[in-house]
Amino acid sequence: MNVLVVNAGSSTLKYQVIDTKSHKVSAKGSCERVCFTGGTFTHAANGSKKVTENIEFPDHKVAIEVVLKDLEANGVKIEGIGHRIVQGGWYFGDSSLVDEDVLAKIREVAPLAPLHNNPEANVIEYCLEQYPDLPNVTVYDTAFHFNMPEVAKTYALPKDVCDKLHIRKYGAHGTSYRYISKKVAEMTNGEARKVVVCHIGSGASLCAIEDGKCMDTTMGLTPLDGVMMGTRCGSIDPATVCYLQREGGYTFDEVDEMMNKKSGLLAVTGGKTNDCRNVEELAAAGDPEAQLAFDMFVYKIAAKAAEMATSMCGMDTLVFTAGIGEHAPAVRAGVADRLAFMGVKMDHARNALRGDGAWCLSAKDSKVKIFVIPTDEEFMIASDVERIVNGK
Template sequence: MKVLVINSGSSSLKFELIDMTNEKSIAKGLCERIGISNPIFTYKNLVKGVVVKDRPEPMENHKIAIDVVLKQLQDPENGVIRNVDEIDAIGHRVVHGGEYYDDSVLVNDEVLKNLEELSALAPLHNPANVMGIKVMRELLPGKKNVAVFDTAFHQTMEPKAFMYALPYEDYTELKVRKYGFHGTSHKYVSEVAREMLGKEDSKIIVCHLGNGASISAVQNGKVVDTSMGLTPLAGVMMGTRTGDVDPAAAFYVMEKRGLDLKGIDTRMNKQSGIKGIFGPSSDFRDLASEMEKGNERAILAYDMFCYKIKSYIGAYVAAMNGIDAIAFTGGIGENAFYVRRDICNDLTFLGIKLDDEKAGEWLPGNVEITTKDSKVKVYKIETAEELVIARDTYRLTK
C-alpha cells in the first residue's frame, strides 16, 4: 500500500510518497511560490537517488501544482509509479482540529465543513490545508483522504492545563483555549523516546525546536501540557514569533506605532523572535555564525532562546512531578548540538550527566547523549511527521 502525504500551505505544497509495506519513503518534494511569480518545483526519487532541484514550473494554483506532482510521480524516466492507481490513499496535514477531533479522521463533506469553520482559529493554515484536500478529491476521485491534525495529540490535556483565565463564556461560546501544535512530531518523538527508555510508565519532555518551536510534557504516552496555545504564537521564543508575551505589551506597541490588528499580528508572528532580537535573519545558522564573531545581539537572542526552553522544562518537570527523559528534535533540536548541551548543562540539578563526546558534536540518527549513570536521559531524535501521517492514513483506510 502506498500513501501520498500532502502538506499544503498558502503558497507551497510539500509531498511524500511512502510505501507502507516497509514504511520507506520512495519520493518526496516541494512546490514553492504557488500563485506567485517564479514558482519552483523540487523532487527527489529516493529509489534511484535522482534529484530534480529548483526546476521552474508554471503553478498558478494548487490544482496545477498537485497535477505537476502526480505527473512527476508517473514520469517514465524519474517517476516511482506507473499510474495513480498505485496511490492507495492520501494523508493530509491539517493544523487545527479544534475540539472536534482528538484523532485523525477520514474526510467527508461534514469533516470539510468543520475544518472550514475552524479556519477562524488558524487563518494562515487551515484554509490552505482544506484547499489541498479539495484538490486531491477532485483530481483523484474515489481515493480516500485522511486528515491528520497538529492539535489532536494534545487533546489529552486536562482543563486545568488547557483553559485560559478569561470569562468562562469565551471558552463555551468561542472555544478559546490552549490547543497546542506540532502534535505529529511530539507523538512520534515521545513514542521513540519511550522505546529508547525501555519503559511504558514514563515522564518525557519533548523539545521540538525549529523555526517554530514547542515543548510538551508527555506522561505515559499522554500530553499533560504543551507550550503553544490557541495559535502557534504562544510558548517559547521562535524564529520569527514572540512566544509568550504580556498582552498589554502588544496593546502598547499597537498604540505607539499606530498599528491595526493585522499590523500587530504580523509584527508578533513574522518580525519578532530571533529575527526581532538578532536582526538580520531568523536562521539559526546565521545566528551561530554571528555569535562566533561576538555579535552581542546574536548572543542575546541565543541566550533568550535557551533560557525560555530551560524554563519550560523546569515547569513541566513540576507538572509531571518528575522526569525520565528529555528528547530534542526539529531542525535546531537535531542539528544544533550546542543548544542541547547548553540547555542541559543548566539542568544538572535533575541528575543529568552529559556524555561530553556525544553531546559535543553532531551525530546522525537517534542517539542518547547522556552517560549510563545519568538519572535523566537526554536523546536526540529525528522526527518523522510525514510517517505519522502515513501511518494514520494506513490505519484508517487499510
Template sequence: MTTGTRILVLNAGSSSLKYQLIDMLDGSRAAAGLVERIGEPAGRLAHTPRSGPGREELRFFPDHGAALTAVAAQLAADGLGLDSPELAAIGHRVVHGGRRFTEPTVITDEVLAEIRRLIPVAPLHNPANITGIEVARGLRPDLPQVAVFDTAFHATLPEHAARYAIDRAVADEHRVRRYGFHGTSHRYVSRATARLLGKDPAEVNVIVLHLGNGASASAVAGGVCVETSMGLTPLEGLVMGTRSGDIDPGVVFHLHRVGGLGIDEIDALLNRRSGLLGLCGDNDMREVVRRSQEGDAEARIAFDAYVHRLRKYLGAYYAVLGRVDAVAFTAGVGENSAPVREAACAGLDALGIAVDAELNSVRSDRPRIISPGYARVTVAVVPTDEELEIAQQAFALVHTAVE
C-alpha cells in the first residue's frame, strides 16, 4: 500500500533531466534540480534543497542512468533518498499521449510500448521521456511510476476542432489530428485563474496564453479545453522562440521544389531556425524588446509579428468561447514581459480587455490581476507550476488505486 506523501517529478529531455521532490501535505518543494549536458564532457548537476545552500556537480554524465543515480545521491544526502518510505510515486512528464492516454496513467510494459509507438508524432520528445521512465523503473521497480501527458488536457477538443480538413481515411491511418501541447500548464493555470477570481473552474471561461520559448494558447470553457493552438506537433500556432507557428503548407512544397531543401532541412528550418530567431537573430524576448526599443528594425518586426499572431488568437478564441471571464498570461515571457502583455491587449477595450500600466509593471511570482477595475474581462498574470500539477495528478492516482 502506498502511504508516502512525496512525489518525485521527472522531466527528461534529450540531454537534460529536471526534477522536483514535492511534499503533497502542503505542496512545498523538498528539493529541486537540473542535470544538463548529459552525454557531453562538461555535464552539470545543480541541486537546491529546501534549506541550506545549493550544490553543484561538474562532471561527465554519460547517460540518463548516471544522471538519475547522481540525483538520487543528492537527495540521499538531504535524507530524502529514493528508498525513502515517504516516496509515494515518481511522476513523469510525457509529451505525447495520442488519443489513448487522456488521464494520468500508471506505467506498465504495455503503456510504455504505446508511448514508444507514438514516437513518430513526437520524435523530439517521447524518446527522452521514455528514457527517464526506464531509468526510474530500473532504480525503483517496486514504486508506482505515473505518466502525465502534455496532450491529455486537450483531449476534450470537439471533433470539429481536432480534425484537419484532409481526407479522413488518410488522417485516420496516420493519426493526423490536432492534439495540442503544454496541457499540464494550461490545466493548472486555468484552474489557478478561477481561484484568483474566487470562482469554481466550472463557472469560468479563460483564454490561457502560455508564452515561453515554446508558446501556445487555449480556450477553456468551464474547466474544459475546447480549442488550442498547437496541433499534430508543437509547431503549429503562435510565433515562438525558434518555431514558425502557423504557416502556409505550400511553403514546404515551395522550399522543396524551388529551393531544393530536403524534408529534414525544412523540418530544422521551421522548428529550430524560425520564430523570433529567424526574424531577428534572437530568440530571447528580453533581447528582442531591448533591441526594438533602441530602434533595431529587425527586432521591431519580430516583436510586432509575435504580438500580431497573439492578438489574432485572442480574438479568435474570444469568438470560440462567446463569453470570456479572464485572459491569463503565463510561462517565461507571459509572466515576465510587461511590453508583450501591454501590446497584446492594446486597443481591445471594445472586447472588455484592457491592461493597467501600473499594475502591469509590477514584478511578482504570485498570481495577480493587471487589468483596471472597470474592465469586463480580467487580465491576469498566473505563474505556471507544471511540476506541482504533475505531482498532484500522480498522487491522486496512486492513492485512489489503493483506497
C-alpha cells in the first residue's frame, strides 16, 4: 500500500510516501516556514530533487495542497494518508480511521499540544475535503503509553482536579517505541522481555517495555518532563515554576518559554549550543561548561534508565535510538558505564564503530544486551494506515 505520511509541526510540514510492502520511499520533502513569509518547499521524487524558495504558506492547508499537487504532477500514487498526532489525550489508545468525531477529539485535546495538534487537524480537514475517497488514519505519539499501569501514570494531585483537567502522564515518542519494540523482538527471537529504550534526540525520553507493553516512560503531561534535553530542562522541582513567578517576576509565558526553549544543554553551556555534537567538541577542547553539560546529560539518562528498570523489577535489554542515541558513541558509553552495577557491560570497541542499521554492542559477558536500533516512525505510521484500513 502506498501511504502518504504527514507530520505537521508549528511551522513545518514534513512528508514521505512509503510502500508498506517494499519499504521503499518514492517521494519525500518538507514545507518550511509555514505561517511565515519566505517559505521553502523541498521535494524529492522519481530520483530528482527540487527546492523552491520564497514560496508562501499562509497556513498548513496551503502547505498540504502544494504537496499533494506536486505528488500528482510527479505521478506518485497515494492509497491512504497517515497523520502523526502528537497528543491523543484521554481518548486514543490506538490509531484510528478519521471521521468528524475523531477530528473533534483531536482538537479537544489540543491544549496539551497546541503547536502540533491544531496544525495537523487543519491538514486532515483539507485532505478530507479535497480527497474524500482516500482513507485518513491518525497515529498518536501517546497511544503506546495509554494503558501504562496506574502507579506509573497517576499524579499525586487532588483526584477531582486530575479528573476535571485530565491530568496524567501521557508520554511521547510512542510510535518510535512501538517500532523499536517490534525490532527488538525480531532481533532476539522474543527473548528480550524487559527492555529499556533510550530515544535520545534534541527531544529525549526513555521507556520501559515489558513483553511489548509500556510500563513507564519519562515524559509526562507534556514533553518537558524527564531527562535534560537540547533546550528543555527536564525534571526539576515543580515549585521552581512558582518561585520564578513569585520571586523572579517572570510571567507564565516567560517561564514556559524558558523551560522549553532556553534550558537544557543550551543553558548549561552558557548559551553556546543545544547540539550534543558541539557539546562534545567543546568539552574535548577544555570548555568546563560544555563538560558539565555532557556529564549531566549522561548522568540524567542513566538515572532515568535505572528508574525505568524499576518499573519492570529488572532489565535484560538496553536500546539506544534517535539522532543522538544512534550517532553519539560517547553518550552511549557514558550511560552504559554508569549502569554497570545493573549488569550492563559494553563492548567499547564495537561501540566506537559507525554501524549501518541495527547492531549489538554489549560485551559477551554482559548480563544486559545492548543494541543500537535506528527508529522508523514514518514506516510505523504507514503500516498503521494499512492495518486500520484493512480492519486489523
